[in-house]
Every structure is written in structure tokens, then in C-alpha cells.
Amino acid sequence: MITVCVSYMFNLVSLFDLISNLLLNVWMNIGLPVILFELIKKFVVAGVMFGLLSVTVMFLIWLERRICARFQSRVGPNRVGFQGFLQPVADAIKLLAKENIVPQDADRLVHFLAPPIVFTAAFTAYLCMPFGPGLIALDINLGILYIFSITTLGVMGILLAGWGSNNKYSLLGGMRSVAQIVSYEIPLILSVLGVVMLTNTLKITEIVDAQKSFFDWFIFRQPLAFIIYLIAGTAELNRTPFDIPEAESELTGGYHTEYSGIRFSMFFLAEFTNMFMVSAIATSIFLGGWHGFGFLPPYVWFFVKCFAVVFLLIWFRWTFPRMRFDQLMDLGWKALTPLAFVNIFLTGIMIFIK
Amino acid sequence: MIDMYLLYFLMIFAAVSAVGVVTFRNIFHGAICLGAMLLGIAGIYLIMGAEFVFAVQVLVYVGGILTLILFAIMLTSKIADRSILQANEQKTVSFLISAITLFVLIYAIVKTPFTTVQGPFIVVDTARIGKSLFLNNILPFEVISILLLAALVGAIVLARKDIKK
Numbered sequence: 001m002i003t004v005c006v007s008y009m010f011n012l013v014s015l016f017d018l019i020s021n022l023l024l025n026v027w028m029n030i031g032l033p034v035i036l037f038e039l040i041k042k043f044v045v046a047g048v049m050f051g052l053l054s055v056t057v058m059f060l061i062w063l064e065r066r067i068c069a070r071f072q073s074r075v076g077p078n079r080v081g082f083q084g085f086l087q088p089v090a091d092a093i094k095l096l097a098k099e100n101i102v103p104q105d106a107d108r109l110v111h112f113l114a115p116p117i118v119f120t121a122a123f124t125a126y127l128c129m130p131f132g133p134g135l136i137a138l139d140i141n142l143g144i145l146y147i148f149s150i151t152t153l154g155v156m157g158i159l160l161a162g163w164g165s166n167n168k169y170s171l172l173g174g175m176r177s178v179a180q181i182v183s184y185e186i187p188l189i190l191s192v193l194g195v196v197m198l199t200n201t202l203k204i205t206e207i208v209d210a211q212k213s214f215f216d217w218f219i220f221r222q223p224l225a226f227i228i229y230l231i232a233g234t235a236e237l238n239r240t241p242f243d244i245p246e247a248e249s250e251l252t253g254g255y256h257t258e259y260s261g262i263r264f265s266m267f268f269l270a271e272f273t274n275m276f277m278v279s280a281i282a283t284s285i286f287l288g289g290w291h292g293f294g295f296l297p298p299y300v301w302f303f304v305k306c307f308a309v310v311f312l313l314i315w316f317r318w319t320f321p322r323m324r325f326d327q328l329m330d331l332g333w334k335a336l337t338p339l340a341f342v343n344i345f346l347t348g349i350m351i352f353i354k
Numbered sequence: 355m356i357d358m359y360l361l362y363f364l365m366i367f368a369a370v371s372a373v374g375v376v377t378f379r380n381i382f383h384g385a386i387c388l389g390a391m392l393l394g395i396a397g398i399y400l401i402m403g404a405e406f407v408f409a410v411q412v413l414v415y416v417g418g419i420l421t422l423i424l425f426a427i428m429l430t431s432k433i434a435d436r437s438i439l440q441a442n443e444q445k446t447v448s449f450l451i452s453a454i455t456l457f458v459l460i461y462a463i464v465k466t467p468f469t470t471v472q473g474p475f476i477v478v479d480t481a482r483i484g485k486s487l488f489l490n491n492i493l494p495f496e497v498i499s500i501l502l503l504a505a506l507v508g509a510i511v512l513a514r515k516d517i518k519k
Binding site for chain 2: 035039107109110113140141142145146148149150152153155156159160162163171175178182185202
């Protein structure tokens, strides 16, 4: 009994298949059509993924607040639940109950559309993210390209938020944010290309499978690419030292200055979802994905690595000072982009020599 | 079956958004409609099995060109004003030209013998697109990149201030 349980714990896919087949049998006995079952199954899977991601993101928010408190010799939230674990839940309920304020002169349609776009872009990117062997919603051939193209949709939402609020802080924040994201997207995608060249595929599951043993991890074969990816990823997230788009001291809050209540919480959730996405991509492409050292299920290894990268990002945020905008652009265009090209060139030479 | 209905939905969605692009008085709303139309077309590509075209459509058109258009609108003062005219003085000429284009397109669509394929769509994978791009069509590819480079250098020359003064 215990061994069966453990084997199912290690292989979640077979567990899901078991449950699904059981339910399908019940469904067939009632005499309902199979197509409807498949359709409902898709919605349920999407719902479960959404729920799990939301919980992960809430955990991230708690983690960020606790760690930053440690860095600043404070305590951080520790009252609600064990060690303040339920603080994000309380915050979420508070935000949902708050009044939803729309500025009088705002462009209502645009103001209304912006948060859902950012939110959807952040969450649909997970469609092609493998959490473990077989634990992927849609394993298309162009996994990486799909993720990067979907995340660029968020840019549109940020622009709409900046414009629709009819507030100069929002407009400036939105423009800065988009200028930064568009600039850093180039080194971000180029840094991943080195790995794609080595594996000959864009499919994330195949890239993960190419890193079975510890020394096959692409962080060792593509160290420069990993550093470029990490810096560009931090910039994509608009986090310190690249948080000029929402610099509190000059722009109050950036593009989400005029948002409150549930719409603000959408931006907030999307921000942390994107943060987890950046670490999930780093894990799958550079850190071996779900491949671990045994004794733990693969998906646990995936999350362990993800949270290691998340910790790194939080560490960056609370220890580095903010960069000026010209320094930021210089770093993106004059340092990271050429370096990413050099990396691709060197990788090409390596492949050619082999 | 569901794919079929989704396809029709996306087609109608794209068509309605395309009408929105030219009818909205507020140019920013028009740009948003353009984004919706591009996404609708991307969705059609995805359902037809052309994953690569889908990803490139979203990455280049929505992520790149639309962002550029929105940026240009935001940086141009008073462009979203209601007082700005929607049409210019050349209404008759443009009407004639678009009418002729419409006629030619309809004629071409009616006259082309479309072959209907039974069964699943033929999926062209990315590897084959890459091979055809870098082996058979390498010359046009390089010519286009030189053209783009020239445009880039030209834009920088036009935009930069004279530092020597």
C-alpha cells in the first residue's frame, strides 16, 4: 500500500490518469457523452493549474515580504496564521472588498481592459511550462517561443494602463516600463538561443531531457547565457535595480498608480506570476528542470530550483540600488545585447568544431 | 467540431475588430482594435496548426509593431483629440481605389480553384521552415536583413542630434 502511494507520489501523471479514468467510468455509467467529459476535464485542469499558481504566487508574496524584512533587520508579517503564512490571503480579501476607484477623466474602456490583459498574459504563459515529466498542459514544438511571445502581450496591457488612467505618473511609468521591457527582451531571447542551438529544439520538455545529469545542466555549458538571462529577466520584471518604471520616490507607483481594489490585485498577482515564470524558465532551460538527485519527486525538485532562483531575485531587489534610466539603457543595448551575440557566435563555433 | 466553432468565432472577432480599427474616432481605441484583430488572426493560425506563424505573429505584430504604434500615439500630442478629422480631402480617390481592390480580390477568390483536403491539417514544423529559410532562400533572407540594417542606420541618423556643436 505504502509503496503504491509513494510510486504515485513520484509519478503524478499516472495518478491523474487513474482519477480521470475513474471519473470517466462513473460518467459513462450515468450515460453522458464522452466529448462533454473531455471538455469539462480541460476546464478542470485549467482551473486546478490556475488555483495552484495563485497559491504559489501568494506564497511568493509572503516569502518576499519575510526575506526583505530579514534583510532590513525587521520581522515582517508574522501574525496571520503560522509565521504570517496567511497574510497574503488576508490581503487578497481586503483588496477584493475595497472600492474600485476609476478616475473621472480616465478612458474607461482602456482603464477597464488593462488589468485583464496583463493578468491573462501572465497566466497563459504557463500552458507550455513542464512542472515534471508529463506535467505539462500543452507540449507544443515551440514551447520557448510560445512563452516569450505570450509574455510580450503583457506589454500591451501596461501601455493601456498608462494611457487609460489619464495621469502623468501612470503615463510616464507605462512608457518607461515598456521601453525597458522591449529593450531587454532582445538579450533575453538571444541568451536562450544558445541553448536552443545546442539542443536543436524549441520544445521545453526536450531541452529539459537534454540535462539529465548534473554536469549536463546548461548553466555549466552556457554560463554567460545564464548571467545574461538572469539580468535581462530581472529587468523584464521591472524589479530593483531596474525598477525605474515604478520608482516610488519619483513616480508614486508607475502605471498602476490609479488602480485600486481588485484591478490593482490583478496587476500585483501578474507581477509575481511573471517573477515565478522567469525563475521557471531559468530552471527548465539552465538548471535541469525537474531532474534532481533522486529521493524527492521530480516536481518537488522543480519547485526547489524555482524558489532558489526566486530567492536570488529577491536578494537582488533588496540589496542593489536603483539604476538611472540612461545607465539602464546602456547596460541593455551596449553590454547585454552584444554579449548575447558573442555567446551565440561562440556556441556556433563550438558546434562547428565538434 | 469545437475547433470549427472556435475558428468561426475567431474569424468574426477579427472582422469586427478590423471594422473597429477604421471606425473608432479615438485613434487609441482604433489601435487596441488592431491588436484584437492581430490576435484573432494569430488564433486562427494556431487552430490551423501553424504554430510557428502564430508565435511569430504574436511576437512581431502584437509585441513589436503594435507596441510601436501605441508608443507613437502616446508621444504625439493631442492626436487622440475629438477635433481631429477622421477622413482627409481625397475621399473619392481613396473610395475608388479601395473599391477596385475589393473587386479584384473578390474576383481572385471566386476564380481560384481551392482544393479541399480531407482529414487533419498538414502541419509544417519549425525545422522545415528553418531549413528552407537558411538553405534555399538564403539570398532573399540576407537581402532583407541588409535592407533592415539600412533602415535602422537611417533612423538613427535622422533621430540623433548633432553632437559636434
